[in-house]
Amino acid sequence: MFLGNLPGIERVMFNDVQAPYISLITGPPGALKTGTALTFVSNYLRQTGEFGLYCTIEETVDSLMRGASSLGLSLPQNLQITDFTELRRDNDAMDYLKFTRRMIEHFKRERGDQFTVFVLDSLGAIYSLTNVDEKMRRTMFNFFDFLRSQNLKCICLTERQVGEFAELDGNEGFLADGIISMGLDRRNGKLVRTFQLEKMRHVRHTMEKQAIDVGPNGPVLLGPLFD
Numbered sequence: 001m002f003l004g005n006l007p008g009i010e011r012v013m014f015n016d017v018q019a020p021y022i023s024l025i026t027g028p029p030g031a032l033k034t035g036t037a038l039t040f041v042s043n044y045l046r047q048t049g050e051f052g053l054y055c056t057i058e059e060t061v062d063s064l065m066r067g068a069s070s071l072g073l074s075l076p077q078n079l080q081i082t083d084f085t086e087l088r089r090d091n092d093a094m095d096y097l098k099f100t101r102r103m104i105e106h107f108k109r110e111r112g113d114q115f116t117v118f119v120l121d122s123l124g125a126i127y128s129l130t131n132v133d134e135k136m137r138r139t140m141f142n143f144f145d146f147l148r149s150q151n152l153k154c155i156c157l158t159e160r161q162v163g164e165f166a167e168l169d170g171n172e173g174f175l176a177d178g179i180i181s182m183g184l185d186r187r188n189g190k191l192v193r194t195f196q197l198e199k200m201r202h203v204r205h206t207m208e209k210q211a212i213d214v215g216p217n218g219p220v221l222l223g224p225l226f227d
Contacts, residue, residue, distance in 0.1 A: 002117075002153050003178075003203075005043035006036065008221030012197055014204040017178065019116060020148035023200075024123075024172060026160040027182030032193050032212060032219055034064070034121060035071045036182065037155045039218045041117050042068075044153075046076045052117030053107055054081045055100055057125035073218045079117075080107070096126050097143050104150055118147065122157040123172060144175045177201040182212070185225065195221055 001016040003009065003023065017023070025033045038054075045052050056064055061081045068075055075081070082103065084096060100120065107115045120126075127136075147154050156172065160181070173179060179198040184191050195212040197205045211222040 002044045003040055005047070006039055006219060006221060007215065008210070008223070011221060011223070012206045012208060012210060013200070017153060017200075017203060019151050019153045021178070021201075022144055022147055022154045022156065022176045023178035023180060024176045025155055025157050025180045025182060028159065028184060030193075031182040031184055032214070033157050033182055034059075034067065035073065035214070036180070036195070036212070036219050037119050037121065037157060038064075038068050038071075038073055038075065040155065041079060041119055042073060042075050042218075045078050045117060048116075049078065049114075050116040051107070051111045051114045052079045052119070053104065053115070054079060054119040054121065055103070056081065056083045056121045057096065058085070059083060059121070060085050071214050071218050072216050097139060101143070101146055104147075104152075108150060113151075116151075116153055118150075118152045118154045120154070120156045122159065124157075124159040140172060141175060144172070173199075178203070185209075187225070192225070194225060 004013060004016045025037055027033050041052050041054065044050075054064075059067075061083050064081060064083070065075065084099075104118060156176070158172065176199070178200040181196045181198045183194045183196070185194050186192070193212045194209050196209045197207055208224045211225050212219055213222055214220070
């Protein structure tokens with residue numbers, strides 16, 4: 001299972017997604033978005049032997065791998081991690097979505113149907129480098145349509161503060177098939193990381209907010225939180 005590879009998720013998801021499928025993981029800084037995405041894709045690729053591509057816009061490969069190690073995550077060899085940090089330094093006018101499309105097309109030619117998983121970290125980083133207007137919204141629609149045409153299981157990360165809607169700047173909340181909302185709740189004087197399925201097309205699921213924490217081998221859902 002793809003999204004079923006997070007320990008404890010059987011409490012909230014009762015069947016898995018089928019490609020093509022685009023899921024958003026949203027939330028504030030520190031909510032464990034990257035760690036959760038890496039858990040999904042790493043466990044899935046390790047089980048299936050398929051190929052995945054993880055594109056990070058702001059973080060270097062070395063930083064991402066050190067972050068994964070600190071969470072107890074072991075990344076599989078069939079996950080290609082690519083960062084755009086050097087491109088950002090040298091190309092202020094870079095069209096990152098177009099470059100990402102070309103990269104996906106390259107790996108599809110090279111790997112064929114074995115290339116099944118794609119992660120973009122993050123949409124917010126792309127928006128910070130782009131004027132968000134009607135043209136950008138059309139571009140996002142076309143980009144999501146392209147991802148579906150490649151028959152990929154996709155995860156796109158994006159920042160979202162507590163109380164904000166998931167549409168954000170590019171209307172990606174409408175375009176995505178699933179929205180996983182991650183957050184930080186204050187309980188008894190402590191901050192608790194949370195996980196909640198806001199939207200999941202074609203999947204039977206609950207919308208209970210769950211506590212999530214880091215176990216010995218990465219993020220783990222601990223159980224429901226009640227207000």
